[in-house]
Amino acid sequence: MSKKLVFSILGSVLFLTALGVYIAVGSMDQPSEGINSSETTAETGEGAAETDINETGKETGTPNPFEPKVKTPLKEKLIQQYIHAMSHQKVAADEKWSFFEITDERIDFLLGQLEVNNYKHDRLYKEILTSWKKGDFSEADRQHNAVWKLQNGSIGEAKGLLSPKAEEAYLQKQNKESR
Template sequence: MSWMKEHKLIVTSMIVFALCIGVLGVILVDMIDKKAVSSSETVAKEDNTIAASQQNTTKTETNNITENPFGSNKTNLSEEDILNYMHGMSHQKVVAEEKWLHYEMTNERIQFLISVVENDNYKNGELLLDILQRWAEGDFQRADKDHNKIWSLQGGNVGEATGVMTPEQEQQYLEENKGSIQ
């Protein structure tokens, strides 16, 4: 005890020094944590920027399609034109008693129609985009329902789709209608 009294200044200095080291340690850990959070936020922002850039590039590429791939010079399409193209393409995917519009379904045509619908204000634009975007992703599970929605908008009363073709049925359709598919 007497030693502590004699060296009170040294003991106090050592305690203050230890506290300073502890405080500095806490400050450093906090700074490192903030730097790590900042870095991860920067990486997340960069990822979002890259994703947005890719999305804009895809949209720009889609919007740059100006030539009508349906064999027509017409690029300013009415909603009825779009419905006719979509109706004719859907015949490649659906089972129906009557089919008299035949357009081959291609990614180029789907992208063209997406571009046209996105860049205009059509009465049924949301529905058309929903269908076209699923088709662009290769999703034809509801092609019969898609056909019937389009068919119904056109006032259809003959040729309602009753199912989705198998790949074999689709190939047979393409072969049987080779001369009439545009």
């Protein structure tokens, strides 16, 4: 074989190997769906099961009422983001980048996640969600800021609570924008 042919074959093999590695690594870094795919690490999938099993083999309960394609168990970052986004309904802040309306179904779902999974800050999440379940939002600004700080927030600190009238206007605006 001539040197030219050997170098051509070697060059082709190296190119194809590099291309294969590039494609394989690139597919592993695809963002998942979620509130903000650049920040979310939750696993997603088409046709997510109605109930999923966590690492301990326990059923995690009902399907996700936030985003049906996001499977359980939820990563801690997503628990934080859901609580943070729900708190926007109750707090005054210069910037609010996400929103989920506070519902009993969502609160119960997150409390259920706390029962079957272990999170570093689960006491904080349970305190917040338990007070909200009781209809107590008197500390929603402090609760927002506690989660916001866990997320290394720098913009959008809560500066108090919205009045009932301001909250209703915020909800109407969010509902219009989501249509």
